[in-house]
Amino acid sequence: MKNVKIIIVLLPLLAMVSCCEEKIILKGNKIYRYMNNQGTSKRDQVIEYTVQNDFKGKINDKNENYKISDVDELNLKPTDTADIDGNNTGSFLNMENIYYTSESKAFKGGKKFESDNFRFRYGKFALTGMTIPLKFRGGVGNDTINPPTVETGFNVNFAPAYRLNWSSYNPSKKFLGNTLTNYSLTFGGLLGVGSTDLKVKSNAPGLLSDRKSSTLTYGGMVLFGLNSIGIGYAFGFDNVMGEGGKYWVYQNKIWHGITVSVDLIK
Structure with a gap:
């Protein structure tokens, strides 16, 4: 007793x-990052990455998705990209080089990323x-x-x-x-x-x-x-x-x- x-x-x-506070972000997740290509011949883009192996990171709430910090960049594989229409770049203000989840916007030419669950x-x-x-x-x-x-x-x-x-x-x-x-x-x-x-x-x-x-x-x-x-x-x-x-x-x-x-x- x-x-x-x-x-x-x-x-x-x-x-x-x-x-x-850290979360284990699981293998197979799709995460996204905005690339500001102003000053070059390229349009601004959103790049989709696939997580190759589980890793520890920090997840912060946002209005439409989660923002991820302490990302293991060597553990990410680029798997898709989408060009941003010039009129819509304002929606990515202050998002440069930030990894985030669940991109649901429509991009140039009507392109959309597949909506997958983000698991941790x-x-x-x-x-x-x-x-x-x-x-x-x-x-x-x-x-x-x-x-x-x-x-x-x-x-x-x-x-x-x-x-x-x-x-x-x-x-x-x-x-x-x-x-x-x-x-x-x-x-x-x-x-x-x-x-x-x-x-x-x-x-x-x-x-x-x-x-x-x-x-x-x-x-x-x-x-x-x-x-x-x-x-x-x-x-x-x-x-x-x-x-x-x-x-x-x-x-x-x-x-x-x-x-x-x-x-x-x-």
Whole structure:
């Protein structure tokens, strides 16, 4: 039990230490760069590059696409170009030598680049709010009075954790209203509060009368997520606060549960 508590405390700290702004940009992605050819005989162009191998870079949000910095230029292969009509060069103001994603404009002669998903992965610290609608508790004693049971009840939990993300971005396609689709695996500790019924004739023998008591919960969890919603498995230990705790047969005994979550910090 002591070791479990130590692990639960350390998980959030390890997550924060591991947090990183860099993303892994995946092999096969198409990225673009504007070339200012003024002063030469060539028209201004947009060059399409294909990523040859995964590399680390930084991705910043823009209105229509992502801007990528720390690009490994030796890892890019030019695969297509498009000439820019002279009347449209203003839309590329301040874009010289900047790599970006998802070029959807129409160029000279009606040329368009193929609209591909831009894929990347990364890990980060996350704070998740969750509820555990179902808890499975083992039997206590000879299982006659308190057999294995499924419990429902009100609870609110917070999970500082580490999240692995696999993301796909395409401004021309939307999934559930979003241009960014994110799949994730999250693991970490959880802390929460809830309530439970103490019953003299079953789970709290020796208590003077039945009552509803507040509980403090700690444990761990793993979540599978789609965008900001997650569902997964949790385990933990409940502690009734106050005098009733010494009578409650489930005090500090492990339970297993199904958890549903919503992101609080992106």
